[in-house]
Amino acid sequence: MEMYIDPHIHLVSRTTDDYEAMRKAGIVATIEPAFWLGQPRTEVGSFKDYFSTLVGWERFRASQFGIVHYCTMGLNSKEANNIALAEQVMELLPLYVGKEGVVAIGEIGYDDQTEAEDKFYRLQLELAKEVSLPVLIHTPHRDKKRGTTRSMDVAEEHGMDPGWVVVDHNNEETVKEVLDRGFWAAFTIYPHTKMGSERMVEIVKQYGPERIIVNSAADWGISDPLAVPKTANLMRKMGIPEEHVRLTTYQNALTVFGLSGQMHEDDWLKAPPIDQTKKLGGNSVLRGGQLPRVEGPADRVEN
Amino acid sequence: MQTQNESVAFLLELLGTRAEGKSLDWLKSQTEKIREEGIPNKFFLAFSQASRYFKKDTLALSEQEIARAKALVEGFDPSHWDLLQTARTILVLSFQPEKEIWLKSINQLFETSEMHELQALFAALPLMPYLEDLLSRAIDGCRTNMTIVFDAIALNNPYPPSHFPEANWNQMVLKAIFMQRPIYRIQNLEQRRNPALAQIASDFAHERWAAGRKVMPELWRLVVPFIGDSMLEDLKKVVFSEDQLEAEAGVLAIYQSSYSPAKDILKAFPELVSAIEYGEVSWEKIGKDFQEKQA
Numbered sequence: 001m002e003m004y005i006d007p008h009i010h011l012v013s014r015t016t017d018d019y020e021a022m023r024k025a026g027i028v029a030t031i032e033p034a035f036w037l038g039q040p041r042t043e044v045g046s047f048k049d050y051f052s053t054l055v056g057w058e059r060f061r062a063s064q065f066g067i068v069h070y071c072t073m074g075l076n077s078k079e080a081n082n083i084a085l086a087e088q089v090m091e092l093l094p095l096y097v098g099k100e101g102v103v104a105i106g107e108i109g110y111d112d113q114t115e116a117e118d119k120f121y122r123l124q125l126e127l128a129k130e131v132s133l134p135v136l137i138h139t140p141h142r143d144k145k146r147g148t149t150r151s152m153d154v155a156e157e158h159g160m161d162p163g164w165v166v167v168d169h170n171n172e173e174t175v176k177e178v179l180d181r182g183f184w185a186a187f188t189i190y191p192h193t194k195m196g197s198e199r200m201v202e203i204v205k206q207y208g209p210e211r212i213i214v215n216s217a218a219d220w221g222i223s224d225p226l227a228v229p230k231t232a233n234l235m236r237k238m239g240i241p242e243e244h245v246r247l248t249t250y251q252n253a254l255t256v257f258g259l260s261g262q263m264h265e266d267d268w269l270k271a272p273p274i275d276q277t278k279k280l281g282g283n284s285v286l287r288g289g290q291l292p293r294v295e296g297p298a299d300r301v302e303n
Numbered sequence: 304m305q306t307q308n309e310s311v312a313f314l315l316e317l318l319g320t321r322a323e324g325k326s327l328d329w330l331k332s333q334t335e336k337i338r339e340e341g342i343p344n345k346f347f348l349a350f351s352q353a354s355r356y357f358k359k360d361t362l363a364l365s366e367q368e369i370a371r372a373k374a375l376v377e378g379f380d381p382s383h384w385d386l387l388q389t390a391r392t393i394l395v396l397s398f399q400p401e402k403e404i405w406l407k408s409i410n411q412l413f414e415t416s417e418m419h420e421l422q423a424l425f426a427a428l429p430l431m432p433y434l435e436d437l438l439s440r441a442i443d444g445c446r447t448n449m450t451i452v453f454d455a456i457a458l459n460n461p462y463p464p465s466h467f468p469e470a471n472w473n474q475m476v477l478k479a480i481f482m483q484r485p486i487y488r489i490q491n492l493e494q495r496r497n498p499a500l501a502q503i504a505s506d507f508a509h510e511r512w513a514a515g516r517k518v519m520p521e522l523w524r525l526v527v528p529f530i531g532d533s534m535l536e537d538l539k540k541v542v543f544s545e546d547q548l549e550a551e552a553g554v555l556a557i558y559q560s561s562y563s564p565a566k567d568i569l570k571a572f573p574e575l576v577s578a579i580e581y582g583e584v585s586w587e588k589i590g591k592d593f594q595e596k597q598a
Contacts, residue, residue: 048415055417060449094344095415098351261355 008215106136189227378461464491520552
């Protein structure tokens, strides 16, 4: 069975039906970038509990469905505009960036392209260098092209290696420059406001698979947690070579986020059972070697 | 502090034969820094980053090592620990500032920990200083839905039996049953049985039956000292269960009970009684077989 990685999905907003469907469709690993919640937070404690959820409960919840969950940590650009709060979040981040399963600093960058956004974007680029993590850049909805260029200019200004930076939410207008400058170009299949699968297929046809990554960015808005496998299937139908499908929906994400040292194929191919009692036999290698271990029935949680 | 340092020495020795040299070097340099400088942020960072140096392979301790652990701190049982949590425990025990700073830091660590870090912290409770001050933290920890975190508190851990008030203890045991955890690994389970817990267990069984579900066989261990007429009715049902483990549990509960009207039932199960007498049927065996069946 094909394996996919969805390297950008906000799983705290998704149901167990989604998890089951994702696993069934072949998604073995996901990355959940720290973002906003649809409305701005007003207390630093809300950030703390959110960050703890990303490395705690959500990671566990995903494991119950046989999906390995990673995350990125960061202060998003929208909430960077509340400067007093943003400063407190910056003090909190060092507690989280070194944790297991944190594969990048992100999603950071610009929204309205304000001075405050610029300040906290730069501070977090420095943080990424300090702890040797890749960076996931969120590019703005409005004034996108200039915002994307500026994100890359500033990343370079801070000495970031473009090979360590994923520029997200690209479209036909931004992709060329991102690839030409050596950055990774991620595409969000989010039909109403971002990309559709058909457009994605055309981009892979035109630019090839190198440094191109497909994600769903599924969240609390109208979005599709199966966008990655669906786009992969459409690519196959449209005659895109299998190796190109594999690179754009699996391997490229693993290669760049794997730079963190926190993400390995063995995490899902040889997943240890979470339940320690089942580990006593000592054999955590899978029969057949392909299907990840599932934690167990998901109906024994208290709710 | 003396015990803390002895625990560190013991745990380092366990890792010494199991972890890689460069990982041990990292750990030793971190513990020295943490001990000398006592800066919470350095301690937090090392605690998180330990996952880059140590694997989650179980320690697989020898009988002698387990015995030494128990001699070190009463009830301390790292037989299910992994290398990573052992390293993290060494870091926690090496951080030795004055009480107020320690409590503040350890609480911050609990509040910002991911699940494997929480597992390490809760399992290390018996080795920590200021045990009385950690009670509400441990009780709160039982509210988790993450199995590995719950297990770290409830199973193979002397802290709950020695510190939890009865109501919290009962909640923990019942939750373990709800989550189908192996309760034979809860320390002092028999010593801390009580009438309220027996009644809760029986009520829980009735709820499960009403919903057409099975009852985890180990549950009947909780009612043994309190078997009277009403619980005997429950057990009559259990001993004739089609599920072999349930039947074994029912018969074993009656066998261990001192309530004489119950004993007649045993006559119907001569083979099981004999197996009990030969030690072939025990609570631990039933618990293990049940977990095996679930897996």
